[in-house]
Amino acid sequence: xxxxxxxxxxxxxxxxxxxxxxxxxxxxxxxxxxxxxxxxxxxxxxxxxxxxxxxxxxxxxxxxxxxxxxxxxxxxxxxxxxxxxxxxxxxxxxxxxxxxxxxxxxxxxxxxxxxxxxxxxxxxxxxxxxxxxxxxxxxxxxxxxxxxxxxxxxxxxxxxxxxxxxxxxxxxxxxxxxxxxxxxxxxxxxxxxxxxxxxxxxxxxxxxxxxxxxxxxxxxxxxxxxxxxxxxxxx
Numbered sequence: 001x002x003x004x005x006x007x008x009x010x011x012x013x014x015x016x017x018x019x020x021x022x023x024x025x026x027x028x029x030x031x032x033x034x035x036x037x038x039x040x041x042x043x044x045x046x047x048x049x050x051x052x053x054x055x056x057x058x059x060x061x062x063x064x065x066x067x068x069x070x071x072x073x074x075x076x077x078x079x080x081x082x083x084x085x086x087x088x089x090x091x092x093x094x095x096x097x098x099x100x101x102x103x104x105x106x107x108x109x110x111x112x113x114x115x116x117x118x119x120x121x122x123x124x125x126x127x128x129x130x131x132x133x134x135x136x137x138x139x140x141x142x143x144x145x146x147x148x149x150x151x152x153x154x155x156x157x158x159x160x161x162x163x164x165x166x167x168x169x170x171x172x173x174x175x176x177x178x179x180x181x182x183x184x185x186x187x188x189x190x191x192x193x194x195x196x197x198x199x200x201x202x203x204x205x206x207x208x209x210x211x212x213x214x215x216x217x218x219x220x221x222x223x224x225x226x227x228x229x230x231x232x233x234x235x
Contacts, residue, residue: 078112093196153184
């Protein structure tokens with residue numbers, strides 16, 4: 001039994017490595033296409049003699065093909081553990097504006113998290129870290145565990161693969177898990193798209209608005225977690 005368990009863990013490790021490698025290949029291919037398509041225009045922004053307004057118009061004159069590869073980049077950077085999709089999400093907002101950028105961010109991050117969630121429904125982690133154990137324990141203390149999962153998805157600095165693993169560990173239904181993923185991705189998807197558009201437009205007001213959105217989001221989650229901790233200590 002012990003030998004079988006060890007073999008199963010080794011098989012899971014190999015599978016995780018293979019999937020990460022496949023994701024990396026897709027990531028590199030998609031990044032290469034986007035880089036090739038945008039590098040000329042990005043370098044042109046450094047030229048002080050270029051007509052800025054015309055360059056902005058040309059920069060955003062990209063079609064479905066570019067949107068597809070950026071969406072693919074968003075999905076893969078979300079699905080690969082310890083990768084961050086934030087830079088790609090900001091770039092989506094810069095390239096396609098706040099509205100389309102928001103939809104691309106929401107679809108990409110949701111699909112990336114869903115892929116990871118589906119993986120954990122079939123395969124367990126070879127080893128749980130101390131941080132993961134602490135997060136599971138914290139979520140299990142909630143009467144409404146969904147709120148803890150939602151807060152995890154909303155926090156951009158928190159590894160999404162941990163949240164997806166805990167979501168599977170809590171045996172959430174597929175519909176509930178998808179709802180948590182989509183709702184949890186809404187705030188950061190909007191802020192990244194809004195912030196990317198603000199950078200592209202060079203608007204200080206819009207940039208401050210995007211920064212304020214991050215501050216509000218972090219503050220709400222921080223206050224909630226602090227309140228939960230105080231309530232636990234007083235119980």
